[in-house]
Amino acid sequence: xxxxxxxxxxxxxxxxxxxxxxxxxxxxxxxxxxxxxxxxxxxxxxxxxxxxxxxxxxxxxxxxxxxxxxxxxxxxxxxxxxxxxxxxxxxxxxxxxxxxxxxxxxxxxxxxxxxxxxxxxxxxxxxxxxxxxxxxxxxxxxxxxxxxxxxxxxxxxxxxxxxxxxxxxxxxxxxxxxxxxxxxxxxxxxxxxxxxxxxxxxxxxxxxxxxxxxxxxxxxxxxxxxxxxxxxxxxxxxxxxxxxxxxxxxxxxxxxxxxxxxxxxxxxxxxxxxxxxxxxxxxxxxxxxxxxxxxxxxxxxxxxxxxxxxxxxxxxxxxxxxxxxxxxxxxxxxxxxxxxxxxxxxxxxxxxxxxxxxxxxxxxxxxxxxxxxxxxxxxxxxxxxxxxxxxxxxxxxxxxxxxxxxxxxxxxxxxxxxxxxxxxxxxxxxxxxxxxxxxxxxxxxxxxxxxxxxxxxxxxxxxxxxxxxxxx
Amino acid sequence: xxxxxxxxxxxxxxxxxxxxxxxxxxxxxxxxxxxxxxxxxxxxxxxxxxxxxxxxxxxxxxxxxxxxxxxxxxxxxxxxxxxxxxxxxxxxxxxxxxxxxxxxxxxxxxxxxxxxxxxxxxxxxxxxxxxxxxxxxxxxxxxxxxxxxxxxxxxxxxxxxxxxxxxxxxxxxxxxxxxxxxxxxxxxxxxxxxxxxxxxxxxxxxxxxxxxxxxxxxxxxxxxxxxxxxxxxxxxxxxxxxxxxxxxxxxxxxxxxxxxxxxxxxxxxxxxxxxxxxxxxxxxxxxxxxxxxxxxxxxxxxxxxxxxxxxxxxxxxx
Numbered sequence: 001x002x003x004x005x006x007x008x009x010x011x012x013x014x015x016x017x018x019x020x021x022x023x024x025x026x027x028x029x030x031x032x033x034x035x036x037x038x039x040x041x042x043x044x045x046x047x048x049x050x051x052x053x054x055x056x057x058x059x060x061x062x063x064x065x066x067x068x069x070x071x072x073x074x075x076x077x078x079x080x081x082x083x084x085x086x087x088x089x090x091x092x093x094x095x096x097x098x099x100x101x102x103x104x105x106x107x108x109x110x111x112x113x114x115x116x117x118x119x120x121x122x123x124x125x126x127x128x129x130x131x132x133x134x135x136x137x138x139x140x141x142x143x144x145x146x147x148x149x150x151x152x153x154x155x156x157x158x159x160x161x162x163x164x165x166x167x168x169x170x171x172x173x174x175x176x177x178x179x180x181x182x183x184x185x186x187x188x189x190x191x192x193x194x195x196x197x198x199x200x201x202x203x204x205x206x207x208x209x210x211x212x213x214x215x216x217x218x219x220x221x222x223x224x225x226x227x228x229x230x231x232x233x234x235x236x237x238x239x240x241x242x243x244x245x246x247x248x249x250x251x252x253x254x255x256x257x258x259x260x261x262x263x264x265x266x267x268x269x270x271x272x273x274x275x276x277x278x279x280x281x282x283x284x285x286x287x288x289x290x291x292x293x294x295x296x297x298x299x300x301x302x303x304x305x306x307x308x309x310x311x312x313x314x315x316x317x318x319x320x321x322x323x324x325x326x327x328x329x330x331x332x333x334x335x336x337x338x339x340x341x342x343x344x345x346x347x348x349x350x351x352x353x354x355x356x357x358x359x360x361x362x363x364x365x366x367x368x369x370x371x372x373x374x375x376x377x378x379x380x381x382x383x384x385x386x387x388x389x390x391x392x393x394x395x396x397x398x399x400x401x402x403x404x405x406x407x408x409x410x411x412x413x414x415x416x417x418x419x420x421x422x423x424x425x426x427x428x429x430x431x432x433x434x435x436x437x438x439x440x441x442x443x444x445x446x447x448x449x450x451x452x453x454x455x456x457x458x459x460x461x462x463x464x465x466x467x468x469x470x471x472x
Numbered sequence: 473x474x475x476x477x478x479x480x481x482x483x484x485x486x487x488x489x490x491x492x493x494x495x496x497x498x499x500x501x502x503x504x505x506x507x508x509x510x511x512x513x514x515x516x517x518x519x520x521x522x523x524x525x526x527x528x529x530x531x532x533x534x535x536x537x538x539x540x541x542x543x544x545x546x547x548x549x550x551x552x553x554x555x556x557x558x559x560x561x562x563x564x565x566x567x568x569x570x571x572x573x574x575x576x577x578x579x580x581x582x583x584x585x586x587x588x589x590x591x592x593x594x595x596x597x598x599x600x601x602x603x604x605x606x607x608x609x610x611x612x613x614x615x616x617x618x619x620x621x622x623x624x625x626x627x628x629x630x631x632x633x634x635x636x637x638x639x640x641x642x643x644x645x646x647x648x649x650x651x652x653x654x655x656x657x658x659x660x661x662x663x664x665x666x667x668x669x670x671x672x673x674x675x676x677x678x679x680x681x682x683x684x685x686x687x688x689x690x691x692x693x694x695x696x697x698x699x700x701x702x703x704x705x706x707x708x709x710x711x712x713x714x715x716x717x718x719x720x721x722x723x724x725x726x727x728x729x730x731x732x733x734x735x736x737x738x739x740x741x742x743x744x745x746x747x748x749x750x751x752x753x754x755x756x757x758x759x760x761x762x763x764x765x766x767x768x769x770x771x772x773x774x775x776x777x778x779x780x781x782x783x784x785x786x787x788x789x790x
Contacts, residue, residue: 006640190480216679409672416665442482449486450493458654458661462613 001041003251004203011038012255019259020184027181028155031259035160039123042164046122049087050158056083057132058153061139061146077140084129091122096326124164126323130290132157135171137294144171152179159261161252165245167266167286174261182260192257194438199250201452202421207244208461209417210236213410218383227401230380230393232410237383238376239418242270245284265434271375272429274367275353276340279375291320309345314338324382329390333382340374417459420451494650501649508656511570514542515618518584521565526590530561531780534585535568536577537598540717542568543759544598546769553773559781569618573603575610575632576619578701583621591708594780598715600758601723605693612638616645617652631696674756695732702736713739713779718749718768720757741775743768 001008015034022030040047060080064073089097105112135156138144147153155178162169216222217233246267253263266286273279280288296316302309314335321334347353384390428436437445506513525532535545545566554562567584569576577597585591602608610632620628620642633642645652663669705712714733716725722744733740746768753764760768 005637007636010636190483193480193483212676212680216676219679222679405668406672406675408667409669409675412666412669413662413672416662442485445482446486446489449483450490453490454493457650458657460654462655 001038003248003255004200016258024181025151028151028178031160031178032151032155032158035155035158035163038160039158039163042123043120046125049091049122049125050128053084053087053129053132054150054154054157056080057136057157058147058150061136064136064140065146073140077136080136081133084133088125088129091125093322093326127166127168128157128163130287130323131168134168134290134294138171144175147175148179159256161256161259161261162249162263165248165252166284167249167252167264168290169263169286170289173264177261184260188257188260190438191435192254194435195250195254195257197254197449197452199247199252199254201456202243202247202250204247204460205452205455206417206421207240207247209413209459210240210243211461213413214240214383217410218385218389220385220389225393225396226404226407227396227398228403228407229410230396231401232407232414234376234380234383234393236410236414238271238372238379239414239421241379241382242267243421268434269425269429271372272368272425273371273375274364275371276337276344276374279371280337280341283375287320287323291316291323295319306346306349310342313341313345317341327386329381329384329387332387333378336378336381340378424448494648497650498648501653505649505653508653508660512653512656514566515569518567518580519588522584522588522590525563525565525592528561528563530563531594532592533562533564533594533596533776533780534581534592535564535566535596535598536581537568537717538572538603539568539570540600540719540758540760541566541598542570543755543761544717544765544768545772546762546765549766549769550773550776553770554777557774557777557781562777562780569614571611572614572619573608573610574599574605574697574701575608576614578697578704579615579619579621579624579628579632581701582624582704583619586704586708587621587623591710594711594713594776595705596713596715596776598717600717600719602693604695604698604714604729605726606696607693612641613645613652613655616642620646678757693726693728695729698729698732702732702738706736711779713741713776715741715772716744718743718746718760720751720754739779741772741779743772746771 001011011034015031018030018034019027036047036050039050057080060076064076067073067076102112135144135147135153139146147156152175156171156175159174159178214233214237217225217229217236249263249266253265256263264286266284268282268285270279270283273282296312299312299315300308301312304312315338317338318331318335321330321332321337324330324333344353380393381387381390384393428434433439437448501508506516525534535541547564547566550564551562554564567580569580572580574597581595597604612633615628615632628642629639633639650657659669659673666672702712725740725742725744730740732738748767748771749760749764753761753767755761
């Protein structure tokens with residue numbers, strides 16, 4: 001069941017009606033059952049994974065909290081983290097690592113086979129394992145107290161709007177809202193609708209229409225690709241992945257709001273970033289904060305001098321890349337962003353780069369364009385089937401750059417779909433307010449909604465395109 | 473002018489504007505649907521053409537398929553070849569909605585020819601690759617908008633549009649002209665503003681369909697739709713002829729299809745590799761240009777006339 005399918009929009013009104021009718025505790029139980037039904041609609045067998053992760057973290061956190069012995073506490077934390085990482089490792093990384101190991105051993109003359117495990121990647125496994133782990137770590141660090149009931153905690157792990165693609169919410173932010181669901185407020189409908197409409201638009205209109213163009217450019221059968229087509233294909237993918245993922249997060253935010261739960265903004269106009277550091281404060285905010293708090297800072301953060309800081313940045317970002325998928329291209333993408341962050345930090349220390357807080361100055365616009373292209377270069381590796389393809393494409397960009405009929409077609413499609421959207425994002429950026437249409441004259445809101453509704457009705461892509469981040 | 477964020481009077485106004493817009497668009501499409509695309513014009517012309525065909529005294533023939541039949545069969549050439557063949561007169565029409573396969577052809581044929589009682593004598597179905605098999609999903613929008621008559625709705629719901637989402641699409645396209653035609657509107661608008669839109673779309677489609685490799689697994693298709701179709705045609709005494717259409721890239725026919733056709737006594741005219749057709753007689757990978765269509769139709773017509781002459785006369789069904 002996907003947010004952009006009609007079946008979800010039958011499921012959700014039933015949930016919202018029950019949500020309004022049922023009293024407090026029953027409301028939570030109903031939301032938990034609805035969340036399990038939502039997840040089970042992909043494959044009910046994977047509900048077992050959520051149950052194991054829920055129980056492991058719930059029990060471990062309760063014991064950690066109850067124990068005064070540092071050794072016991074540490075052992076329980078290690079046990080809980082191991083359960084999470086083993087489940088994630090088996091389902092997401094087993095094939096990758098065994099494949100690489102076998103290849104390595106074959107390379108040195110040791111011909112061995114590895115047991116093959118053919119299982120589909122459970123939807124959203126990276127999201128809910130990370131969200132659950134953060135809870136246990138927070139309890140261990142005494143930043144949080146354990147959940148009062150198993151139902152509350154189970155709902156925190158599986159709350160359906162953000163279960164399969166985030167945002168990865170922190171226990172201290174989300175749990176109080178779920179434990180005691182607030183009564184509806186008069187602005188809930190309006191704000192929720194804004195997030196749902198703009199999120200659906202980003203997914204259905206922008207991301208889905210960019211998808212077949214991107215697929216054609218990255219197709220291994222595309223023998224007469226040119227540099228111009230690569231460049232436009234990478235631009236298209238930059239917007240496909242942004243609108244796909246931010247669209248999902250926005251819809252999740254909207255439907256949660258209708259249930260009285262405020263989810264965080266996971267994307268804050270990331271392509272208006274002026275440097276890599278700002279990019280990660282705007283792109284997939286919940287994940288970058290997770291890696292900052294649970295990996296970068298424990299590694300030492302920026303407390304151990306320059307070399308250690310750069311090392312910590314590179315390690316953190318390479319693992320962030322690996323989180324996205326079991327392939328070296330993802331690791332490289334993360335490492336590349338680590339390098340950008342380290343270089344940015346070094347240039348700032350040297351006084352070459354200065355922080356620019358002006359909204360749209362000439363220098364700021366140049367920085368935004370440069371940062372967008374640096375991010376786009378990373379997307380080339382992220383989307384490529386393998387390194388060889390990425391390197392070939394880079395070669396075409398440099399040595400065979402010329403416009404073709406197909407590249408004019410790609411450019412026309414980009415302008416048609418992206419120009420109004422970017423104008424809208426620029427307007428939001430200049431206003432410094434993600435909810436600017438709601439605070440402007442109703443005419444502006446009408447322009448936004450009527451445009452979105454018409455584009456979704458007449459210009460949705462006919463094929464089926466799943467949300468990209470479900471695979472992570 | 474600024475409104476309180478908690479007031480949703482703006483949303484009510486916007487909803488009213490959108491509702492009004494939908495009504496106006498529905499009315500516009502109702503009156504000007506023909507101008508949206510040649511495909512819609514062709515589909516809307518089917519009832520009139522079938523009526524005229526039904527009033528014809530000789531052998532009534534329908535070419536059924538998709539854009540490959542549209543581009544590949546030249547009715548003038550067919551008529552010329554048919555008249556050269558002498559004997560019983562033959563008249564043909566083409567029914568060829570874009571982007572359709574066997575599922576849509578089955579329901580469309582029933583709606584336009586069986587339920588109306590305008591039964592032809594011969595049905596020539598042009599297909600390529602797996603288009604006659606069950607492997608391609610039927611389009612809920614196509615079925616809802618043009619193909620399924622009210623009598624066949626339960627059958628279509630049971631056999632073709634099974635998921636909830638597909639059923640919603642089916643019903644919406646049955647109810648709303650704007651929904652049923654939004655792909656035509658979409659394409660027409662993009663064709664006006666995007667350079668090389670048609671060629672770009674075709675190239676995009678070709679690139680996103682992996683080429684068939686020699687080591688591809690053996691074909692393993694089922695043919696329940698074709699079997700239903702054959703049954704309906706037999707019940708109505710209509711001779712069916714299948715034509716494997718020529719395309720640039722070779723494709724295979726699987727044994728199961730040939731077994732079914734042999735068992736059911738259906739003629740297959742294999743035009744996949746007609747040597748007279750050069751690559752420059754194709755507009756793209758699949759569709760013949762005018763020169764290709766003339767050559768293809770003249771060859772096909774001669775083969776068809778041999779088959780048709782074996783068809784016994786049957787009572788007038790008007």
